[in-house]
Amino acid sequence: MQELKQNLNLKAQLSPQQIQLLNLLQTPIALIDKKIEDELEENPALEEEEELDYEENYEKNNSHRTKEPQNDYLKNISTENNKTIYTYLKEQILGLNIQESQREIIEFTIESIDESGLIKRTINAIRDDFYIINEREINEDEIRNAIKIIQSLEPAGIGCKSIQESLVYQIKRGSSKNKDLVIKIIENNFDELSKNNFQKIKKENKISDKLLKQVYNEIEKLNPYPSIGFSKNDENTNFVIPDFFVYEKNNSLKVTVNNNYRRKLAVNSFYKNLYNETKNPETKIFLKQKIEKAQWFKQAIKQREETLLGVMNNIVTIQEKYFISGNEKDLRPMKLADIAGLINVDISTVSRVTNSKYVETSFGVFLLKELFSEAFTKENGETISTKEIKITLKEIIDSEDKSNPYIDELLCELLDKNGYSIARRTVAKYRESLSIPPARLRKKIL
Numbered sequence: 001m002q003e004l005k006q007n008l009n010l011k012a013q014l015s016p017q018q019i020q021l022l023n024l025l026q027t028p029i030a031l032i033d034k035k036i037e038d039e040l041e042e043n044p045a046l047e048e049e050e051e052l053d054y055e056e057n058y059e060k061n062n063s064h065r066t067k068e069p070q071n072d073y074l075k076n077i078s079t080e081n082n083k084t085i086y087t088y089l090k091e092q093i094l095g096l097n098i099q100e101s102q103r104e105i106i107e108f109t110i111e112s113i114d115e116s117g118l119i120k121r122t123i124n125a126i127r128d129d130f131y132i133i134n135e136r137e138i139n140e141d142e143i144r145n146a147i148k149i150i151q152s153l154e155p156a157g158i159g160c161k162s163i164q165e166s167l168v169y170q171i172k173r174g175s176s177k178n179k180d181l182v183i184k185i186i187e188n189n190f191d192e193l194s195k196n197n198f199q200k201i202k203k204e205n206k207i208s209d210k211l212l213k214q215v216y217n218e219i220e221k222l223n224p225y226p227s228i229g230f231s232k233n234d235e236n237t238n239f240v241i242p243d244f245f246v247y248e249k250n251n252s253l254k255v256t257v258n259n260n261y262r263r264k265l266a267v268n269s270f271y272k273n274l275y276n277e278t279k280n281p282e283t284k285i286f287l288k289q290k291i292e293k294a295q296w297f298k299q300a301i302k303q304r305e306e307t308l309l310g311v312m313n314n315i316v317t318i319q320e321k322y323f324i325s326g327n328e329k330d331l332r333p334m335k336l337a338d339i340a341g342l343i344n345v346d347i348s349t350v351s352r353v354t355n356s357k358y359v360e361t362s363f364g365v366f367l368l369k370e371l372f373s374e375a376f377t378k379e380n381g382e383t384i385s386t387k388e389i390k391i392t393l394k395e396i397i398d399s400e401d402k403s404n405p406y407i408d409e410l411l412c413e414l415l416d417k418n419g420y421s422i423a424r425r426t427v428a429k430y431r432e433s434l435s436i437p438p439a440r441l442r443k444k445i446l
Contacts, residue, residue, distance in 0.1 A: 017296055017300070020297075020300065021300045021303065021304070022348075022349075022352060023035075024300055024301065024304045025304055025307060025308070025349065025352040025353055026352040026353075026355055026356075028241075028243055028356045028357055028358070029241055029242070029243045029258050029259075029357075030241045033263060036263050036265065036301070037263075039297050040263075043290055043293055043294055043297070044268065044271065044290065045267060045268050045271040045287070045290035045291045045293070045294040046265060046266075046267065046268065046293075046294035046297060046298070047265070047266055047267070047268045048263050048264065048265060048266075049263075049264035049265065049266045083230060084230055085113060085117060085158070085226075085227040085230040086110055086111060086113065088154075088230065089110050089113075089150065089153055089158065090107055090110060092153045092154065093106055093107070093149070093153070096149070098149075102142075102145075102146070104134070105130065105138060105142055105143065105146045106146040106149055106150065108126070108129075108130050108133075108134070108146075109126055109143060109146040109147060109150060109159075110150060110159075112126050113150075113158070113159060113227065115227060116163075116224075116225045116226075116227060117155070117157065117158050117159070117166070117225055117226030117227030117228070118159070118160055118161060118162065118163070118166065118226075119147060119150075119159050119160070119161060120161060120162075123140050123143045123144060123147075124140070126143050127139070127140060127143050130143075147159055151169060155223065155226045155227075156169060156170045156173045156174070156223075156226070157169045157170040157222070157223060157226040158226040158227065160226075163224045163225075164186060164187070164190045166223075166224065166226060167186050167219065167222050167224065168183055168186050168187060170222045170223065171183050171186070171218070171222070176218050177214070177218075178211070178214060178215055178218065181205070181207070181211070181215060182215050182218055182219060184205065185201060185205060185215055185219075186219065188204070189201045189204060189205070193219065195440060195441070196440055196441060196442075196443040196444075198212060198216075198443075198445060209445075212445060213445045216444070216445045217445075220444075240358060240365055241258070241358065242258055242358040242359055242360035242365050243257065243258055243308065243357040243358055243359065243368075244256070244257060244258060244308070244312045244357070244358075244359040244360070244368075245258060245359075245360050246312075246316055246323050246359055246360070246361045247361075247362065248324070248362070253316050253320060253323055253324070255309065255312050255313050255316055256309075257305050257308050257309050257312070258360075259305065265294075265297070265298045265301060266298070267291060267294045267295055267298065268294070271287055271290060271291055271294075272291060274287060275287040275288060275291060307345070307349065307353060308353055308357075310343045311339055311343065311350055311353040311354065312353075312359070312368075314339050314342045314343055315334070315339060315354075315368070315371060317342075318332055318334050318338065318339075319331060319332060319334065319371055322371075323361060326361070326362070326363030326364070328387060328388070328391055329388050329391055331371065331373065331385045331387050331388065332384075332385055333373055333374060333375030333376070333383060333384065333385040333386070334371060334372050334373065334385070335372060335374070336350045336351055336354070336372065354368040354369055354372070355369070373385040373386050373387040374386045376388075376389060376420070376422075378419050378420070378421075379419065379421060380419070386430070389415065389420045389422065389430060390430050390433065390434055392415065392418055392420065393411065393415060393427070393430055393431065393434070394434055394436070396411060396414050396415070397411070397431075397436055397442070400442075402442065402443065402444040403443065403444060403445065404443070405439040405442040405443055406439060407438075407439045408424050408427045408428050408431070408438070408439070409424055411427050411431070412424050412427050415427065
């Protein structure tokens with residue numbers, strides 16, 4: 001006989017409105033305008049209020065600020081070259097005396113260059129793709145010739161198949177005093193170079209410390225990634241737009257949410273009047289849905305701002321000393337749960353608010369997530385942020401003798417002398433989080 005069982009489960013179901021609010025909380029100020037624009041296009045009952053002119057609007061929203069911040073967000077624009085490596089190379093081949101059919105192959109091959117500036121794809125793969133897209137057969141020699149021409153362009157080393165080959169090309173095109181020796185070492189001792197195994201390089205090439213130092217200095221000037229410094233796409237450079245402003249006023253810290261990029265919303269009065277006047281049931285239902293949705297969205301934008309402000313105010317309360325001094329060592333340990341508990345919201349809400357959001361202060365513009373760190377208790381009972389340990393670790397490594405860098409065990413001892421007693425494994429973890437390589441890869445010939 002089949003047994004029947006009854007289970008009672010409680011399951012939270014988010015409404016579409018709640019999902020939309022969570023999405024708005026996560027959206028940074030630089031993208032919120034697009035969200036509002038999409039909603040305006042979709043819902044005719046929602047409209048945009050008439051704006052003040054920009055200068056008047058800016059003055060109104062920034063009247064609280066006693067002085068211009070040192071790092072205004074309009075000045076925090078990436079200085080990265082906005083031209084892509086692909087555009088730069090194609091501009092160079094315009095001046096070459098080549099046939100149009102050959103130019104087409106070269107331009108197509110340029111598109112196979114990866115973000116490092118290398119062509120790692122096989123000649124056959126490039127040839128096959130050319131045939132599929134252009135419906136014209138070409139042979140392998142035409143691809144090889146295209147790559148050869150690309151490698152003759154600037155920057156030196158572009159279009160090679162590996163970092164090793166790129167470095168050789170750069171030396172060949174340069175004016176190195178020890179050109180033949182440098183090329184020999186790159187070609188035969190590349191693995192030893194990458195591991196800073198200088199003793200083996202010296203022994204195999206029978207060279208003195210002085211000559212090895214000259215070779216090393218020349219190799220160190222080369223660029224292993226020829227496309228570095230070029231934009232990754234053809235889009236315009238993005239502004240770094242802060243979501244929050246933190247400033248001092250009357251000897252206390254104040255917080256505001258950036259709303260200079262946010263549109264002012266209202267419910268369309270024509271739709272409201274039409275709803276009151278119409279007798280058609282279907283029309284009335286349609287208008288009611290649109291009006292309620294418009295009212296909700298307008299309220300959601302307001303709630304977003306209030307939630308953001310609540311989270312930021314509590315972050316500033318915890319990190320008051322840091323926001324005044326600008327010294328990272330003044331950062332207190334702080335987790336998402338700490339903020340969630342203070343304002344009685346879910347941790348996921350705080351995570352969404354702080355995700356991809358920037359804050360502007362008198363000492364710079366930075367991501368909110370940089371303010372969060374774990375706690376560490378020193379032997380004297382003092383609780384500090386792990387970020388303080390990482391700063392000290394970086395300072396120790398920056399000041400080390402690069403010809404004999406500190407191994408992780410020694411870094412442990414030096415940190416212990418500074419009052420931070422942590423395990424070697426933890427030192428390695430912090431070092432890696434700072435993108436600092438191990439001692440053997442930090443070693444240099446001085």
